[in-house]
Amino acid sequence: MSVSPTENVIRFGLFELELKSGQLRKNGSRIRIPRQPAQVLALLLERPGEVVTREELRQRLWSPDTFIDFDHALNKSVQKLRDALGDSAESPRFIETIPRVGYRFIAPVKENARRVIEELDEQTGDELPAEPASDKNTLILPTEPRTKTGWLLVAGCMAALLMGAGWLAYTKHEREQQIAPVHSLAVLPLDNLSGDHEQDYFADGMTDELTTMLAKDSTLRIVSRTSAMQYRRATRPLPEIAQALGVDGVVEGSVERSGDKVHMTLQLIQGSSDAHVWAESYDRDANNTVSLLNEAAMAIAKKTNSAVAERPPARYVNPEAHDAYMRGEHLWYSENNSDKAKDYFQRAVELEPDYALGWLGLSQYYGSNLLNGRMNPMEGLVPMEAAAQKAVELDGSLPDPHIALCGSIFFKEHDWARADRECMRAIDLDPRYASAYRMRARLFGAVNRHDEGIAQEKIATELDPSGDQWGLARSYLWARKYDLGIADARLRLESSPHNAKTLENLAALYRCKGMYEEAAQAWEDMFSARGDEVSASSVRRAFAEGGYTAVVRWNLADLKKQSLQHYVSPVLLALAHAQLQQREETLNSLEEAYRSRDPLLLWVQDDPAYDFVHSDERYRSVIKGMGLQPAY
Structure with missing residues (x-):
């Protein structure tokens, strides 16, 4: 039995496919499925139980002038279709693969109302005269029904049509009422x-x-x-x-x-x-x-x-510059490869010097690596600010360039007020943009205005609940509100258990609260989330052999090893020394960071590991030199 292509909804099992829109639903809930897999499913459903060859699928779905790897594209579409249906090639419930030939839809297909009506017409055709209709929208009734049954059928049809028209009008009204405004x-x-x-x-x-x-x-x-x-x-x-x-x-x-x-x-x-x-x-x-x-x-x-x-x-925009920028963005976000991304951003601005997004990408590259402690501030601060300034000059209507400029001003000049003005400019441009509030939270955290920083993070979380899920926990960490931070981080991990940044902040929260076993476990989980099982095993082994102090010693040794291959911020070394209560080494590392204007110094007062040197004049000189007031 084949399914008429005029039928708009085809049902099978718990699923239904709406042919016109390509929407797939399960128990009434929509399942997201790309266009081509939906088309493949529609073609298979046209002939359930029959083999649809790969060649037929190619001719129906891919035009002759489309040059792609057809086999790969079809295999990918079928796999996405199986994922949506919860099906498998090994034990198919819906789609069976016929090797080297094609595919067959093997599940029962439910007949819809149209087919039932067609069958009813066939059964009662001897009682109703077949009169041609000149207009498909005009109902032709027999003038002299030959039997009582005929009259009853006519009356029934008219009643059904009237009820159907009323129902369609009602459901249309209900559907329009259900589509609430989108804000x-x-x-x-x-x-x-x-x-x-x-x-x-x-x-x-x-x-x-x-x-x-x-x-x-x-x-x-x-x-x-x-x-x-x-x-x-x-x-x-x-x-x-x-x-x-x-x-x-x-x-x-x-x-x-x-x-x-x-x-x-x-x-x-x-x-x-x-x-x-x-x-x-x-x-x-x-x-x-x-x-x-x-x-x-x-x-x-x-x-x-x-x-x-x-x-x-x-x-x-120069198409080649635009393409280079998109490649850079993909490497930056999807593959976490900032060095290659930087090359493409640089290529974009070389091809088109007035391309604002290319300059924005460069500024974000420098800023991110500075905050990760992997770039010497003497090499990154100046180009970061220059690229951000250029992006703002070229397109000041976008909030992101202003956020980048805010960061560069604060990192390089330590000018809190001027940096905050740029952040507020971003918010003026888009009051719903969560990243601007998160940047303000960074600023407030550095200048010991923690309640305001927490408030900014809460706004960002409300605007973008699935964004930087670790942001609020970090603000609680800076404010030394460890119980609140731990509770928030744990809550976020329920939905995203492998978020490395959340685990990193949770480890710091546990450490600051003195929960060292939990801190070591969070560290281990953080490295596993990053795919670094070697470091995860090292943390586990160090804690088993010497407790949390051994974990810190391992971290210090690992940072020194890394510094032989690439730049490592002295602030990261200072934090390890501080946890080991090594006063001279801590102060030496902080002073080295100060000489290079390392932006990570802006938040050292927020960590209790440094409390034992707060009264030291060398430490206070570093803090004041950064333009900050001693907090403790």
Whole structure:
């Protein structure tokens, strides 16, 4: 039995596929599935129980002028489809692989109302005259029913039609009522349908820039890229994802680049009801993706009644510079490779010196490595500030360049007031941007205004619940409110148990509270989360042999070993010496950090490990030299 292609909803098991939109649902809850896997499923459902060959799938789904690795693309689509259905190739319940031939849908397919009606018509055809209808919307009734049964059938049909019309009107009204206004939005990672993993950076870049443009072109609260990216290839129902991200709506879609052409599909889903609000597809030249994304962002803003005043058309960006920037962003966020990312950011500004995002990427590269203690401040502070200043000059309408400039001013000049003005400028540009509040929390933590810093982190957490999940715990750590910090970190780890930064802050919280066994365990878990099982084993062995003091000694030795290969901040060495109560070594390391204007010095007063040197004039000279007032 084949399924009529005119049927819009096909049901099987606990699932149903809506053919027109490609939406897959399980028990009424929508399951996120890319466009091509949905098309594969639709073709298989047309002929349940029959083999659909790979060649048929190729002809139906991939146009002749699309140059991709078809086998890889089809295999990937089928795998994504199986992931969504909870199926497997080894023990299939839905899709059976016919080796070297194709696929067969093996689960029972439920017949819908249309087929039941067609069968009823066939059974009663001898009682109702077959009269042609000149208009498909006109109901033709027999003028002289030949039997009593005929009259009853006619009356029944008319009653059913009237009831059906009323029900359709009612459900349409109810559906419109269910689609509540969208005030907050998450852009989920766009699926790369090019069939080439090397194009993942392009899909990620398009996702990132659409997120940025929506924040710029609408009054919507847009969750951060980092928060949304954790749902790459997720098969959880969209209402669950929306609830976890704390948003009213979700944008999902796919992008496919083939040669010099780009095809992008987007749809907007209302989070709580899983209702389809808007959908559009775009086809553009690959050199014109910036205007494509701007058009899409404005369409979504208008659909949600959140569009801001018309802005000037998007400025032309050199396609090669734009591509280099997207590659850098992908390496930065997805592969955590800052050195290679920096090369691409540098390439972007060389190709187009007035490209604001390229300069922003460079500033963020320097700032991140300075805060990680892996870059000599004498080499990083000046270019960090110069790149941030350039980005602000080129496009002051974006909040991120102002945040980068805030950090560079504070790190390099220690000018708290001027740095905070840049941060406030970012908030003025986008009051819903969580990163600006998180930067302010850093500033308040350094100048001992901890209650204000905690308040800023709480605002950021409310705006972006799945963002930097360790931020509030860190502010509690700086404020020496260890119980609150531990409770918050543990809460975050329930949903993200392998977040290395949360585990790092939890280890510090335990250590400051004197819970050394728990601190060592959190350290071990942190290294495991980073994929560094060698260090995790070293921590475990050191604690077993000599307790937490042995763990600190191992850390000090490891830092010294690393310093032979790359720069290691003296502040990291000072903290290890301080935990071992080594006064001279602690002060020497702090003074060395001061001479290089190491920004990590800005927060040393917040750690109780240094309390034993607070009365030392050498220590106080370092603090005052950084422009800070002694706190203890």
